[in-house]
Amino acid sequence: MFSKTFLLVIFCIDGMYSKTRIIGGFQAVIDNYGYTVSLQFDDEHICGGAIVTPTMVTSGAHCIRYPKETYSVRVGSTYKDSGGRLYNTSKIIIHPEYNRRTADKDICLLFFKESLLFDWTVRMIALPDEDSKVRIGTTAVVTGWGSTKLNDPYSVSPTLKGVYVDVVSFAKCKALYPPNSITNSMICAGSRKPEDACSGDSGGPMVANGLLIGLVSWAFSCADVNYPGIYTSVSSVVDFIENNTNAMSRTQ
Numbered sequence: 186m187f188s189k190t191f192l193l194v195i196f197c198i199d200g201m202y203s204k205t206r207i208i209g210g211f212q213a214v215i216d217n218y219g220y221t222v223s224l225q226f227d228d229e230h231i232c233g234g235a236i237v238t239p240t241m242v243t244s245g246a247h248c249i250r251y252p253k254e255t256y257s258v259r260v261g262s263t264y265k266d267s268g269g270r271l272y273n274t275s276k277i278i279i280h281p282e283y284n285r286r287t288a289d290k291d292i293c294l295l296f297f298k299e300s301l302l303f304d305w306t307v308r309m310i311a312l313p314d315e316d317s318k319v320r321i322g323t324t325a326v327v328t329g330w331g332s333t334k335l336n337d338p339y340s341v342s343p344t345l346k347g348v349y350v351d352v353v354s355f356a357k358c359k360a361l362y363p364p365n366s367i368t369n370s371m372i373c374a375g376s377r378k379p380e381d382a383c384s385g386d387s388g389g390p391m392v393a394n395g396l397l398i399g400l401v402s403w404a405f406s407c408a409d410v411n412y413p414g415i416y417t418s419v420s421s422v423v424d425f426i427e428n429n430t431n432a433m434s435r436t437q
């Protein structure tokens with residue numbers, strides 16, 4: 186039983202079963218979630234992301250296979266394939282301590298040469314304080330389009346979806362998952378409704394009380410109420426975001 190479980194987790198972390206779509210949830214319009222972006226490569230949506238500065242978005246480290254290539258980011262659209270505006274990345278920085286095997290510190294920063302044009306459909310989301318804790322049971326919203334993963338090619342959502350999840354206690358989450366799979370840089374959240382439990386799009390934002398508290402990272406299995414989703418805890422990587430934001434603005 187345990188070894189099967191463990192293999193599944195490894196499989197998840199390798200990306201095949203990383204969270205690829207929102208099951209259940211609600212149709213969303215970008216006006217209400219203007220910080221949400223679609224990360225694209227070769228004109229294909231691959232992951233979600235969030236706008237945190239005028240020239241930078243965050244996404245998942247596991248989303249980036251070719252860190253030296255140019256990716257594009259669609260902002261300000263409910264539709265992943267049209268509308269809004271596309272920006273090419275000028276630089277991508279993956280967290281130096283990102284661990285592909287464990288998905289620890291699963292975050293990357295994508296920079297643009299020019300500032301994004303802000304309006305009601307394009308806006309920033311605030312970051313939490315470093316190492317601040319989110320209260321257990323806090324309701325958060327996860328937004329995304331679902332990705333064009335090979336294992337699930339027909340479930341992609343052309344329009345933005347959202348789902349509400351509740352933050353689960355770290356101790357409870359650790360107890361549910363195999364030993365050492367949940368690190369201090371992860372935060373767990375889930376829904377009691379099975380159709381909502383697969384809550385998101387890799388790299389995409391989990392927001393509570395106006396703050397970006399998590400990035401969709403991985404899960405044990407989609408739509409299983411017994412296993413909350415695992416998110417990168419943004420408060421644990423805020424120093425990485427801020428160090429690089431300041432470094433980039435100094436060089437520009």
Ligand SMILES: *[C@@H]1O[C@H](CO)[C@@H](O)[C@H](O)[C@H]1NC(C)=O
Nearest residue numbers: 255256257270271272273274
């Ligand atoms: C992004 O880069 C591609 C390939 O170099 C180019 O064709 C496209 O015009 C660029 N788009 C923008 C919005 O700069």
Ligand SMILES: *[C@@H]1O[C@H](CO)[C@@H](O)[C@H](O)[C@H]1NC(C)=O
Nearest residue numbers: 281422424425426427428429
């Ligand atoms: C951020 O910068 C501080 C101060 O220079 C440094 O101690 C810390 O290791 C840096 N952290 C990351 C993740 O870059």
